[in-house]
Amino acid sequence: MTSIRLRNVSKSFDGDGRAGGAYTALDRLDLDVREGEFFCLLGPTGCGKSTVLHLIAGFDMPSAGSVEVRDHPVAGPGADRGVVFQTELALFPWLTVEENVSFGLRMRGSDAGERAAILDRNLELVGLSKHRRKFPRELSGGMKQRVQIARALANDPDILLMDEPFGALDAQTRRRMQEEVVRIWTEARKTVVFITHDIGEAIWLADRIGVMTRGPAARVKEIVDVKLARPRPAMTPEFAEIYNALSASIHAEAEAMLNE
Amino acid sequence: MNRFFADRRIFYAALALGTWVVWEAIAAASMPIFFPPPEDVARAFWSSLANGTLVEHIAMSYFRILVGWAIGCALAIPLGLLAGRSRIVRMVLEPYIEFFRFIPPIAFITLFLIWFGLGETSKILLIVYTSLFVAFINTLAGAMAVDVEKIRAAQCMGATARQTFAYVVVPATVPHIVTGIRLALGNAFMTVVAAELVAAQSGVGHLIWNSRLFAQTEFVFVGIITLGLMGFAANWALRLITARVAYRYNIKS
Ligand SMILES: Nc1ncnc2c1ncn2[C@@H]1O[C@H](COP(=O)(O)OP(=O)(O)OP(=O)(O)O)[C@@H](O)[C@H]1O
Numbered sequence A: 001m002t003s004i005r006l007r008n009v010s011k012s013f014d015g016d017g018r019a020g021g022a023y024t025a026l027d028r029l030d031l032d033v034r035e036g037e038f039f040c041l042l043g044p045t046g047c048g049k050s051t052v053l054h055l056i057a058g059f060d061m062p063s064a065g066s067v068e069v070r071d072h073p074v075a076g077p078g079a080d081r082g083v084v085f086q087t088e089l090a091l092f093p094w095l096t097v098e099e100n101v102s103f104g105l106r107m108r109g110s111d112a113g114e115r116a117a118i119l120d121r122n123l124e125l126v127g128l129s130k131h132r133r134k135f136p137r138e139l140s141g142g143m144k145q146r147v148q149i150a151r152a153l154a155n156d157p158d159i160l161l162m163d164e165p166f167g168a169l170d171a172q173t174r175r176r177m178q179e180e181v182v183r184i185w186t187e188a189r190k191t192v193v194f195i196t197h198d199i200g201e202a203i204w205l206a207d208r209i210g211v212m213t214r215g216p217a218a219r220v221k222e223i224v225d226v227k228l229a230r231p232r233p234a235m236t237p238e239f240a241e242i243y244n245a246l247s248a249s250i251h252a253e254a255e256a257m258l259n260e
Numbered sequence B: 001m002n003r004f005f006a007d008r009r010i011f012y013a014a015l016a017l018g019t020w021v022v023w024e025a026i027a028a029a030s031m032p033i034f035f036p037p038p039e040d041v042a043r044a045f046w047s048s049l050a051n052g053t054l055v056e057h058i059a060m061s062y063f064r065i066l067v068g069w070a071i072g073c074a075l076a077i078p079l080g081l082l083a084g085r086s087r088i089v090r091m092v093l094e095p096y097i098e099f100f101r102f103i104p105p106i107a108f109i110t111l112f113l114i115w116f117g118l119g120e121t122s123k124i125l126l127i128v129y130t131s132l133f134v135a136f137i138n139t140l141a142g143a144m145a146v147d148v149e150k151i152r153a154a155q156c157m158g159a160t161a162r163q164t165f166a167y168v169v170v171p172a173t174v175p176h177i178v179t180g181i182r183l184a185l186g187n188a189f190m191t192v193v194a195a196e197l198v199a200a201q202s203g204v205g206h207l208i209w210n211s212r213l214f215a216q217t218e219f220v221f222v223g224i225i226t227l228g229l230m231g232f233a234a235n236w237a238l239r240l241i242t243a244r245v246a247y248r249y250n251i252k253s
């Protein structure tokens, strides 16, 4: 069953009318994400991955084409689609960890008992129970991203949209976070759209990987099924095979981009 | 820690002593009518404190400052928040801001006297004007600078437009608001003196002006020192009030 469906989606930015300011990021892009799957979007920098995510989240509207979530056109942001942002700017620095995580529940007026239970469960899930009364600025980068994940999950969205959530982390923390995300996804069975430009990360996480062409006028170039058993050890021959194929595909785009 | 306080006390005592010595030296090289020595000023200070006039001046100036400042901030904060988030409000207000930002409150004294008379209204309104302006500009800048990621995060957690304004835009702007009201307080002090110099029967500004007319330079000094102390106290009180939320909002003092 299809969870997210993009058909003929184009997106241009008018660049405030400046000469050379207008830019067509996406041109007649098609994309289907299945219910409950872990989908990774891979592509060279600036190709339009975040733009796709923003359209699904409802932060922005397509210039043409349709964006549907569970057969309903997307009209704006909603609590059914949780977002983990690339930057920590998305956290509320004036709220403690637990206040950040329970923000959505408070906004939607859930009762205090239910709220406490959900809060405890999600803090536990991301291993932040001991830090619940701290403010974001008192946390490390990895901990902040875990707050974002817990915060998104606490609203129990059908779909989790993650835009390079681990881009700023070191290799070890990154690996731990990836393991946590897979664990959370296995437990909660959300549909996940995860943006990255780390090929290894995509193979390690995804059921399917969508590779985008370079911009402007980007599209989804190919979809790669990752049929590896979980948990996935890195660098088995099968892993390496997919890695090399993806690497060649993305390199071709990056090369072409540099030669343009 | 004890050592630190001890050192600090010694430090400030030394600083006070140094100031006094320099003051004495300048006074000795000058004449009391130009530069009265500290003991003359101290005597003047005690006499005006004893007969109650100084307290009355302080009370009147504080009254004008605090009322004008409070009204100014109470108007500026919601207006700034609104303008920061609404293009239309901003477009309407912007030309006026760009025009009035170059007009100091002093330029309006005459006009306000004509419009509102010699009573308290004209002086308080002048302080409202000066406070409002700087508090508004700072609130506006803060509200405009709220990260779009924060707004979007709230939206995809189900917050309505109203909730996003109240629970994201407002708290995100708090540090700017605090800066604004602090600067506004400073402006209010400068303006009150100007207003009281021109037209008042009381207030520290009046004390300064009146003493000058009677060539009582030591009382001019009393007025100036009083103003400094008043500002110091007001700022300290404001800091005490904001200290309650300072850590949460990461406000540096
Ligand atoms: N608001 C905007 N105004 C103008 N151009 C924009 C805007 N947002 C994105 N673009 C352009 O659209 C293209 C795609 O941007 P997008 O942020 O989606 O790339 P990305 O694939 O997420 O890149 P990265 O991997 O570096 O994050 C870029 O060329 C960018 O310059």
Ligand SMILES: [Mg+2]
Pocket (backbone or CB within 6 Å): A049, A050, A051, A163
């Ligand atoms: Mg991006």
